[in-house]
Amino acid sequence: MASFQKEKKWPRILYSKYSLVTLGLLTIFFAYNVSGLIRKSHETNKNLAMALSELDTLKAKQASLQSAVDTLSTDQGVEDSIREKYRVVKDGEGLVVITDAPKDTDTGPIDGGVAQEHGFWNFIKGMFEKRPENAKK
Numbered sequence: 001m002a003s004f005q006k007e008k009k010w011p012r013i014l015y016s017k018y019s020l021v022t023l024g025l026l027t028i029f030f031a032y033n034v035s036g037l038i039r040k041s042h043e044t045n046k047n048l049a050m051a052l053s054e055l056d057t058l059k060a061k062q063a064s065l066q067s068a069v070d071t072l073s074t075d076q077g078v079e080d081s082i083r084e085k086y087r088v089v090k091d092g093e094g095l096v097v098i099t100d101a102p103k104d105t106d107t108g109p110i111d112g113g114v115a116q117e118h119g120f121w122n123f124i125k126g127m128f129e130k131r132p133e134n135a136k137k
Contacts, residue, residue: 013019071077082088089095 072081087095087097
């Protein structure tokens with residue numbers, strides 16, 4: 001009988017209220033930590049995607065720079081680059097430079113030093129101003 005009671009002692013300890021509460025708290029603690037790991041995993045995946053897109057951008061930039069270097073390694077590429085930057089020509093060639101049309105600049109008032117103002121209110125004011133007698137129309 002003593003051995004039978006000894007065998008019942010462990011299940012009684014394992015199924016007690018305290019041990020079940022402790023196991024429940026441990027389960028909640030581990031579940032919370034796992035959810036934190038899942039969040040960190042998602043953030044890591046986002047960072048990986050951004051790094052891969054940046055890597056693709058840098059590879060494309062490297063390819064364009066490599067093609068520019070390859071172009072400049074030839075005599076024709078160097079000549080084209082110099083012509084584009086400094087507007088130089090070979091002997092016997094001509095260079096056409098197209099400029100914008102000159103803008104009409106107003107040099108000042110035309111009617112004896114008094115500037116003409118345009119607009120509705122200036123028209124109304126002009127109707128009521130006194131005119132000199134010799135300026136009648």
